[in-house]
Amino acid sequence: MTAPTATESDRDVRAVVHDAARRARVASRTLAQLTTQVKDTALHAAADALLAAKDRVLAANAEDIEIAKAGGTAEPLLDRLRLTEARIDGIASGLRQVAGLPDPVGVVVRGSALPNGLEIKQVRVPLGVVGMVYEARPNVTVDAFGLALKSGNAALLRGSSSAARSNAALVAVLREALAEQGLPEDAVQLLPSADRSSVTHLIQARGLVDVVIPRGGAGLINAVVRDAQVPTIETGTGNCHVYVHAAADLDMAESILVNSKTRRPSVCNTAETVLIDRAVAEVAVPRLIGALEAAGVTVHGDLPGLVPATDEDWADEYLSLDIALKVVDDLDAAVEHIDRWGTGHTEAIVTGDLRAAREFTARVDAAAVMVNASTAFTDGEQFGFGAEIGISTQKLHARGPMALPELTSTKWIVWGDGQTRPV
Amino acid sequence: MTAPTATESDRDVRAVVHDAARRARVASRTLAQLTTQVKDTALHAAADALLAAKDRVLAANAEDIEIAKAGGTAEPLLDRLRLTEARIDGIASGLRQVAGLPDPVGVVVRGSALPNGLEIKQVRVPLGVVGMVYEARPNVTVDAFGLALKSGNAALLRGSSSAARSNAALVAVLREALAEQGLPEDAVQLLPSADRSSVTHLIQARGLVDVVIPRGGAGLINAVVRDAQVPTIETGTGNCHVYVHAAADLDMAESILVNSKTRRPSVCNTAETVLIDRAVAEVAVPRLIGALEAAGVTVHGDLPGLVPATDEDWADEYLSLDIALKVVDDLDAAVEHIDRWGTGHTEAIVTGDLRAAREFTARVDAAAVMVNASTAFTDGEQFGFGAEIGISTQKLHARGPMALPELTSTKWIVWGDGQTRPV
Structure with a gap:
C-alpha cells in the first residue's frame, strides 16, 4: 500500500x-x-x-x-x-x-x-x-x-x-x-x-x-x-454469529453451525462466533465443540480445553477454520453480544420457539437474520437474484x-x- | 464559520x-x-x-x-x-x-x-x-x-x-x-x-x-x-431549467415559467434558467421576457436589452427574482445545456409534441423531470407524501x-x- x-x-x-x-x-x-x-x-x-x-x-x-x-x-x-x-x-x-x-x-x-x-x-x-x-x-x-x-x-x-x-x-x-x-x-x-x-x-x-x-x-x-x-457502498465485512437458543434442536444446530463455519471459511457469510444458551450449554457445548473439531475447526473460547478467547476473537473475522465460542445467559445476552461485536452482515438463531425467533429477527440489526438456516445463504444467487455485485453491510441505498x-x-x-x- | x-x-x-x-x-x-x-x-x-x-x-x-x-x-x-x-x-x-x-x-x-x-x-x-x-x-x-x-x-x-x-x-x-x-x-x-x-x-x-x-x-x-x-444524503441544490420547446403552447409556457420562477424564488425548486428553442425564439423571447419582467424578474442573457450572462449565470442558483435566458438550437442543445449546468434537481419541458416530451424525460438526468408543469411541484407534500425531510439530489438511496x-x-x-x- x-x-x-x-x-x-x-x-x-x-x-x-x-x-x-x-x-x-x-x-x-x-x-x-x-x-x-x-x-x-x-x-x-x-x-x-x-x-x-x-x-x-x-x-x-x-x-x-x-x-x-x-x-x-x-x-x-x-x-x-x-x-x-x-x-x-x-x-x-x-x-x-x-x-x-x-x-x-x-x-x-x-x-x-x-x-x-x-x-x-x-x-x-x-x-x-x-x-x-x-x-x-x-x-x-x-x-x-x-x-x-x-x-x-x-x-x-x-x-x-x-x-x-x-x-x-x-x-x-x-x-x-x-x-x-x-x-x-x-x-x-x-x-x-x-x-x-x-x-x-x-x-x-x-x-x-x-x-x-x-x-x-x-x-x-x-x-x-x-x-x-x-x-x-460498504461491502462484505462479515462477523457472523450463530446463536444456539435454549429451545434449539441440537441436530439442527450442529448441521447449521458446521455448514455456516466450514462451507467456505474465507467468505464474508461464514460464521465466526457461536453463542450457546446457558440453558443447554451442558449438553450443547461438548457436542458442538466435538462436531466443529471433527470438521477441522479450532474453537476459541473461555472454556477449559479451548484456545483462550480475547476481545479480538469476538471482534475479528477469522476467515479461516477458526471459530469463537461463548456461553450466553439468554436471548437478551445473545442480542447484546451481537449488537456489540457484529458487523451487521448475517446473524442466525437456531430455535424451535416461535417467540424467541420473532424476537431475535426483530431485535438483531443486520442485513440478514436467519432462523434455522445457515449463514451461508446470504448470497445474491441463493436469494434468487441471478447475480451479485457484492453484499452491502451499510444501511443506505442497499443492504445485503x-x-x-x-x-x-x-x-x-x-x-x-x-x-x-x-x- | x-x-x-x-x-x-x-x-x-x-x-x-x-x-x-x-x-x-x-x-x-x-x-x-x-x-x-x-x-x-x-x-x-x-x-x-x-x-x-x-x-x-x-x-x-x-x-x-x-x-x-x-x-x-x-x-x-x-x-x-x-x-x-x-x-x-x-x-x-x-x-x-x-x-x-x-x-x-x-x-x-x-x-x-x-x-x-x-x-x-x-x-x-x-x-x-x-x-x-x-x-x-x-x-x-x-x-x-x-x-x-x-x-x-x-x-x-x-x-x-x-x-x-x-x-x-x-x-x-x-x-x-x-x-x-x-x-x-x-x-x-x-x-x-x-x-x-x-x-x-x-x-x-x-x-x-x-x-x-x-x-x-x-x-x-x-x-x-x-x-x-x-x-x-445531499439535498436541495437546485439549478432548475424550463425548456420552451418548438412545439410549446406559449400561453402555457408563460404561466409555467412565471410560476416556476416567482412562486417562491428562495427555494430549491425555483427555475433559474429558461431555455428557448430557436424555432420559436422570435415570438417567444420578447413575450416571455415581458412576462418575467412584469412579474418583477430581472432577466440575464446574451440578447440586447438584458443583463449580460456569464458562465456564473448558467451555473449558479440565484434564489432571487433573477433568471438566465438562453436561446438553444434544438432539444439536443437543451439537453446538453442541462447536462452541463444542471444540478440534477428538477427540469421542465413545455411542449405539445409527444416525441419531444418522451425524449426529454428519458435523456435528462434529474431527480424530477416535468412535462408541461411547473418546477415548483417537486415537493414531498405536492407528491402526496404528507411530509418532507428534504429533496435529495444524489442518486444513492433516495432521489427527489x-x-x-x-x-x-x-x-x-x-x-x-x-x-x-x-x-
Missing part, C-alpha cells in the same frame, strides 16, 4: 482517472438509453468474444501468474488469480446469464395521479458511472462489466495489480466487442493499478463518478469509506446482497397539461 | 457529540421496536406538550430574535427565525399529520419462497441514528423529530446558532413529552451549535451515526459531503423528495427448518 503524495506521477494518475471518468460519463448517457434487447445482444457478443479470445486472455494470465509466483505468492492466492479454459467458459456463461435477467431500467417503482391532474411516476434509471475496486480474481472484471452494462451504467474498474495483465486483456476483448456492436467502448475502462493512488482519485472524483463499490478486505473497505468524497436493481437510481417523471402551483 | 482545530474546546465538542450519538444508539434500539400505535400516541402527546409550552418556547424565541436583531440580521432571516402562536399551532399540527401517515417500518418490500423451502422477505427497518444539520428555521427541529420518531429513528439535531435558544426550548419540551410516555428522551437530542466543529464531529462519527442529512445552502452541503465519513420510507433501511429475514447450503 503506497500513501498517495502529490508527486508528478500521482498527478498523472489523477489525470488518467479523471479523463477515464469523463469518458465514462459520456458513454453513460448513451448506455442509459439502450433498449434491453440491445444490451442483451451486446452481452452475448461479449461472451462470444471472450470465448474467441481465450488464447490471448490465457497468455496474459500466464504472465500474471509467473510474476506472482516469482514474487512468492502462496498457492491459494495463485488459484484465485488463475484463469483456465473452463473458467473462461464459466465467465462467458455468466454474461449470458445476466443477459437473461430482467432489465431493472424503466421499471416503475410507484406512481399516482395527483388531485390537480398531474401524473407522477418514479422510474428506475441507471446510476451513471459506477466505480469498482476489487482484489485478485479476474472474473470480477467481467462480472462487474456485465452487471453494469445490463443496468445501463458505465464501469470504471480498478482491479489489483497482481491481475493487471489478465484484466487488461479481458477489458480489451470487452471493449472490442462493444465497438463491434456500435456501442461506446468507454462503457468499460480499466484504471491503473500500480499503486493505491488511482483508488484515491477514483473515490474523490466528485461530480464525475456516481458511486464506488469496494470489494475486498476490511482494510480496503475502511480506506475507501473513510477517504471517499463520492457515495460508496446487491444485484441489478441495486445498480440503479430513480427519477420522477411528471406529466401535466399546464399545471402551476398555487402560492 | 470556524475551521475546526484540535483545541481543548474542540475535543470537548467531540466528546459531547460522540456521547450524544452513543445515547442515541441506545435509544434507537428501543425506538426500532415500537408499534405504530405507541409512536402515534407519542406524536400527539408531543403536539399537546408544544401547545402547552407556547409561552416558554416564545420566550426563548424572543431572545434569539433580540440577539439576531442586535447583530444586524435582515428582516427576511428574522422572519425565518421567528415563532408565533400561529406558527407553533402549525408545528404541532404537523406532528399530528405525521402521526396520521402510514408507518414505513415493517413494510415487506419483496419476498419469496426459495426452491429449498427457505422463506425470505425484505422488510423496512429504521436507519437507526439520523443526524440532521440545518439552518435558521426552528420548525425544522420539530419536523425532523416527528419524521424520525415515526420511522423509528433517533434524531441528532444540529440547528443554527441563531436559533439555539428556540431549538433548546423545543427539544426540551419534546424530551419531556417522550419521558412522560415512557419513551427514551434520547430519541431527540440537540447538538451544540456555537461553531462548525459539532458538524464535523457529527459527520465523522463512523459507527455511531447511520446517516447525516444536511439541509441548507450549497456551502453547508458541499462541506458535509466532502468531509463526511458517515453516509450522507424524501419522506418516511426514505428514512428507513431494510433487513432480510429468512425462515427455515434446518437448511444448509451445499458446498
Whole structure:
C-alpha cells in the first residue's frame, strides 16, 4: 500500500482517472438509453468474444501468474488469480446469464395521479458511472462489466495489480466487442493499478463518478469509506454469529453451525462466533465443540480445553477454520453480544420457539437474520437474484446482497397539461 | 464559520457529540421496536406538550430574535427565525399529520419462497441514528423529530446558532413529552451549535451515526459531503431549467415559467434558467421576457436589452427574482445545456409534441423531470407524501423528495427448518 503524495506521477494518475471518468460519463448517457434487447445482444457478443479470445486472455494470465509466483505468492492466492479454459467458459456463461435477467431500467417503482391532474411516476434509471475496486480474481472484471452494462451504467474498474495483465486483456476483448456492436467502448475502462493512488482519485472524483463499490478486505473497505468524497457502498465485512437458543434442536444446530463455519471459511457469510444458551450449554457445548473439531475447526473460547478467547476473537473475522465460542445467559445476552461485536452482515438463531425467533429477527440489526438456516445463504444467487455485485453491510441505498436493481437510481417523471402551483 | 482545530474546546465538542450519538444508539434500539400505535400516541402527546409550552418556547424565541436583531440580521432571516402562536399551532399540527401517515417500518418490500423451502422477505427497518444539520428555521427541529420518531429513528439535531435558544426550548419540551410516555428522551437530542466543529464531529462519527442529512445552502452541503465519513444524503441544490420547446403552447409556457420562477424564488425548486428553442425564439423571447419582467424578474442573457450572462449565470442558483435566458438550437442543445449546468434537481419541458416530451424525460438526468408543469411541484407534500425531510439530489438511496420510507433501511429475514447450503 503506497500513501498517495502529490508527486508528478500521482498527478498523472489523477489525470488518467479523471479523463477515464469523463469518458465514462459520456458513454453513460448513451448506455442509459439502450433498449434491453440491445444490451442483451451486446452481452452475448461479449461472451462470444471472450470465448474467441481465450488464447490471448490465457497468455496474459500466464504472465500474471509467473510474476506472482516469482514474487512468492502462496498457492491459494495463485488459484484465485488463475484463469483456465473452463473458467473462461464459466465467465462467458455468466454474461449470458445476466443477459437473461430482467432489465431493472424503466421499471416503475410507484406512481399516482395527483388531485390537480398531474401524473407522477418514479422510474428506475441507471446510476451513471459506477466505480469498482476489487482484489485478485479476474472474473470480477467481467462480472462487474456485465452487471453494469445490463443496468445501463458505465464501469470504471480498478482491479489489483497482481491481475493487471489478465484484466487488461479481458477489458480489451470487452471493449472490442462493444465497438463491434456500435456501442461506446468507454462503457468499460480499466484504471491503473500500480499503486493505491488511482483508488484515491477514483473515490474523490466528485461530480464525475456516481458511486464506488469496494470489494475486498476490511482494510480496503475502511480506506475507501473513510477517504471517499463520492457515495460508496460498504461491502462484505462479515462477523457472523450463530446463536444456539435454549429451545434449539441440537441436530439442527450442529448441521447449521458446521455448514455456516466450514462451507467456505474465507467468505464474508461464514460464521465466526457461536453463542450457546446457558440453558443447554451442558449438553450443547461438548457436542458442538466435538462436531466443529471433527470438521477441522479450532474453537476459541473461555472454556477449559479451548484456545483462550480475547476481545479480538469476538471482534475479528477469522476467515479461516477458526471459530469463537461463548456461553450466553439468554436471548437478551445473545442480542447484546451481537449488537456489540457484529458487523451487521448475517446473524442466525437456531430455535424451535416461535417467540424467541420473532424476537431475535426483530431485535438483531443486520442485513440478514436467519432462523434455522445457515449463514451461508446470504448470497445474491441463493436469494434468487441471478447475480451479485457484492453484499452491502451499510444501511443506505442497499443492504445485503446487491444485484441489478441495486445498480440503479430513480427519477420522477411528471406529466401535466399546464399545471402551476398555487402560492 | 470556524475551521475546526484540535483545541481543548474542540475535543470537548467531540466528546459531547460522540456521547450524544452513543445515547442515541441506545435509544434507537428501543425506538426500532415500537408499534405504530405507541409512536402515534407519542406524536400527539408531543403536539399537546408544544401547545402547552407556547409561552416558554416564545420566550426563548424572543431572545434569539433580540440577539439576531442586535447583530444586524435582515428582516427576511428574522422572519425565518421567528415563532408565533400561529406558527407553533402549525408545528404541532404537523406532528399530528405525521402521526396520521402510514408507518414505513415493517413494510415487506419483496419476498419469496426459495426452491429449498427457505422463506425470505425484505422488510423496512429504521436507519437507526439520523443526524440532521440545518439552518435558521426552528420548525425544522420539530419536523425532523416527528419524521424520525415515526420511522423509528433517533434524531441528532444540529440547528443554527441563531436559533439555539428556540431549538433548546423545543427539544426540551419534546424530551419531556417522550419521558412522560415512557419513551427514551434520547430519541431527540440537540447538538451544540456555537461553531462548525459539532458538524464535523457529527459527520465523522463512523459507527455511531447511520446517516447525516444536511439541509441548507450549497456551502453547508458541499462541506458535509466532502468531509463526511458517515453516509450522507445531499439535498436541495437546485439549478432548475424550463425548456420552451418548438412545439410549446406559449400561453402555457408563460404561466409555467412565471410560476416556476416567482412562486417562491428562495427555494430549491425555483427555475433559474429558461431555455428557448430557436424555432420559436422570435415570438417567444420578447413575450416571455415581458412576462418575467412584469412579474418583477430581472432577466440575464446574451440578447440586447438584458443583463449580460456569464458562465456564473448558467451555473449558479440565484434564489432571487433573477433568471438566465438562453436561446438553444434544438432539444439536443437543451439537453446538453442541462447536462452541463444542471444540478440534477428538477427540469421542465413545455411542449405539445409527444416525441419531444418522451425524449426529454428519458435523456435528462434529474431527480424530477416535468412535462408541461411547473418546477415548483417537486415537493414531498405536492407528491402526496404528507411530509418532507428534504429533496435529495444524489442518486444513492433516495432521489427527489424524501419522506418516511426514505428514512428507513431494510433487513432480510429468512425462515427455515434446518437448511444448509451445499458446498
